[in-house]
Amino acid sequence: MTATILVVDDEPDLEALVLQKFRRKIRDGTVAFVFAHDGIEALASIEQHPHVDMVVSDINMPRMDGLSLLAKLQEAEDKKSTVIVSAYGDMSNIRTAMNRGAFDFLTKPIDFGDLEMTIDKTIRHVEAMREARRRQLEAERAHASLSRYFSPQIASRLAAVGDSDGMQVHWREIATIFTDISSFTSLVETVAPDVLGALLNEYVGGMTDVVFAHEGTVAKIIGDAIQVLFNAPGDQPDYARRAIACSHNLDIWAQAFRDRWKDKGVSFGATRIGVHAGPALVGNFGGSRFFDYTAYGDTINTAARLEAANKHLGTRICVSAAAADRAGNFQGRPVGDILLRGRSEPLRAFEPLQDVPFKATANAQYGEAFAKLEAGDVGAMPAFAALVGAHADDALAGFHLKRLLNGAKGARIQLD
Template sequence: MSKILVVDDESDLEILIKQKFRQKIRQNEYEFVFALNGIQALEQLEQHRDIELVLSDINMPEMDGLTLLSKISENNSLLKSVIVSAYGDMENIRIAMNRGAFDFITKPVDFKDLEITIDRTIAHVQQIKHTLQALKENDILRMYVDETVLNFMGKKEVEMAIFDNETVDASVAFIDIVGFTKISENNSPDVVVNLLNDYFDVMVKEIINEKGIVDKFMGDCVMAVFKGSYHLDRAIDACLAIRDRIQELPARSKEGFKPKISIGINSGEMVSGNIGSCTLRRLDYTVIGDVVNVAARLQSAAATNQILISEENYERIKESFSCRKVGSIEMKNKKNPVVVYEVIS
């Protein structure tokens, strides 16, 4: 549902809006909030933080629409405004556009044109939100958090993205290239980096195919997070595919190396947020908690080309995957041994 604020001192416009868009209101596509002037509009924006679009007249008492535009641009660069006014002269249009208006519609209102404009503007807002989310989840934002980016994207929105944190139910996988340390000790930096990047690229493609997020690269290990529906199944599917793709890669005779992997997967509640130092401007959007620690220890315990999961996770996926009981292993900070299973196929 898209929430829209209509700002106009003509009270009959509220009745018209509700009549013309009654179907979309009933279908929960639109929700309208109303204000009679710019002052009331700012109050409504405080109360309804999820408003995505403002439709505003220009000539209103107490605070006019052009002043309201300036206030909105200062406080919320994600929020888009469309001017709906009888004052359709070029001077007013230019002032409105310079103050951040997304579009301009003249009265009397053509409601079909208004509907098209609303849909187009909301689609634009959603695209910006998706871009911000992608920046946050794909580890780009934390690499370029400087004043230029903050000014370009809007300080308030970027700060909200940076400091947002939550508890999520997700799956995490640690995928390690077995024995790669030997390569780094016996070859030139160019060979080491290029070879490692080639192997990582294979892994990343399979992680993305299952809608996973590459959380970080740690030496010769990849940490991946899977959220949303069937996240554990998708994590296992990705890891099985990675194991198959890595096994298909040829041996590197010059370096004397055949790539192999070991994998640990765990699932459950974990804390998701930006961890690091604000002073250094180095923040790592990541997941932390016991579930993540167990996944890392499962990877450490895994043999070559082995994918390990806990017994609890085995119970959740045993009807979908072929597994073999490995036994119990001791884990740091765990009072009792953890029963683990190997995912075969």
């Protein structure tokens, strides 16, 4: 690298002396010099040569002195490291220069050996500052990219350590959430583009905030669908519990969002949520040019199919037994053994419940009715009928009653 040095001095012989003393370095390409005779000329020269690395400036010059030039250089966005040259006895000016941000000072008459050492020291400082700035910009760019996927805490940690093993594609135990909006296609076709843009941006932003509050990772946003991971990229021993708690809060936020837009005359569909836990292939799938942290595998597909199952069940959240078991102290009610598309074996699913509905009498009545359904007891139908009669808004109880009325038996559920 060639260091470019701007020398500002009105002495007529100085330019020739500098070029003579530094001729070898100039010939070797390690330094290059630009000259100006006062502060105004120096500022113009910097405009023409913005790559100037440092400035060596006398104080006493016509039109604009060195202290005024120093002040101008410190006001610029790209501050130039400046060495001030002054007579030995002019310590008050040297003190002023240092207080105004000068990097170092030299006394006149100039000792060229001292000048060379000062230039070398200043250039090392400039290079160190540039490297620090480069690292800072890289960290800021990394943080901006990572913030699309990770909570602020995780993004800051990942940006600080740079590339980590957690970004490499590998198999990992995770919990995953998949969300989708009912009747979204019809909404797209009926709502004005500017309204739809504001609607979807607010929705995705709010849902992402909820995910980040639980330190989840947003792996994908495809239109109205959101895929969330827990226990990736970092370890979260309570990952399944976080996923289920997050699903509750996503449901609460989405319901409030629907109500707000309903008051504005926009009918926004319900958000359906599927939660599953198991192994998945996780990492950056963006190659060398892009960053695309996501996950693939049967665990992800199952979460998506559990989300879709809500449409038939009448529920908004559907959690697999795998996620419920890993969470510990799970609160919810069994949906049944669902035969999901693409699977040969049924999967036990649950509707998670928060504390109040879980402890309510209606949940105990549902548990009794479901036990009869699972056992093939003929009393299942009247039990569900009584429950629906008392709680007409219980969509899951209504789903089972309809199945029984259509001749279905047991807790195994075949979805269309």
